Amino acid sequence: MNIKPLISIITASYNNEGTIKDTINSILNQTYTNFEYVIVDGNSKDKTLDLIEAYKDKFNDRKIRYKYLSEPDDGIYCAWNKALKMIHGDWIVFIGADDYFKNNMVFEEMIPYLNQSIEQNYKYVYGKIEHVTFNNQLVEIAGKPWPLQKSRFTYTMNIGHSGCFHHKDLFKQHGTFNESFKIAGDYEFLLRELKDPNNNAFFVDTSLIVMREGGVSGSLNNRLTIVKENHKARKLNGILTFSRELFLWEIRVRGLIIISSIFGDNFAKRMADYYRKIFLGKKKRWSI
Secondary structure, eight states: OOOOOOEEEEEEESSOTTTHHHHHHHHHTOSOOOEEEEEEEOOOSSSHHHHHHTTHHHHHHTTOEEEEEEOOOSSHHHHHHHHHTTOOOSEEEEOOTTOEESSTTHHHHHHHHHHHHHHTTOOEEEEEEEEEOTTOOEEEEEOOOHHHHHHHHTTSOOSOOTTOEEEHHHHHHHOSOOTTOSSOHHHHHHHHHHTSTTOOOEEEEEEEEEEEOOOHHHHHHHHHHHHHHHHHHHHHTTOOSOOHHHHHHHHHHHHHHHHHHHHOHHHHHHHHHHHIIIIIOOOOOSOO
């Protein structure tokens, strides 16, 4: 099979003037050109929209469809749902305005896998994600094959989403994102498909995207929100079994919030990294 599907790339942005150029350049410079790019901006107050508009001619020169709008929205899933009404692709990819594709060959190298996944009736294709600090220091490379993740996916989000490929039939079958979610709406959406033991995801053993991470002091409450929304996503999808992963995760996050309130953010960061090193065997993430 030698099919060249249309890929739709979607970015939601808000006040990302410091990073969005990396995101856009990583898409503009792809060697595979049968794609379209849509950016939905949430009425940024900085220079984000100016930067977005500056790329219009560059995409036109390459004959690549480039659309954008800027208006107030109710969060990332509201923005994504707006973008879904503007696209025409066979495969849809969501990428954050802080993130960028690993190299200029990602789309081209993914085409054979996308075609293979269609033949085998996979509707979600994911790969590895390189997590880096805002100074671009590598923290870890995340992503494991679906057979290793499948049994625990209904307990917590354990596969990548940013930079991964959704077949258009997913949205025809399951609708759009639930806008009541703030952070974990991608997990809730994927649960609609992958909670069925007969459905599977397709893993590609290569890094697709580089994702910038924030510090624990600015994201502890967000992480607690993620835990709560994981519980909510499971409940909405009729999954009522106890999740040991979410239970332990919530204990850790609440503990760090208490530590931060007593001893300060820097100490909480060190404690978070101590846990990562001793119990998970992972590199520092928060106190770099």
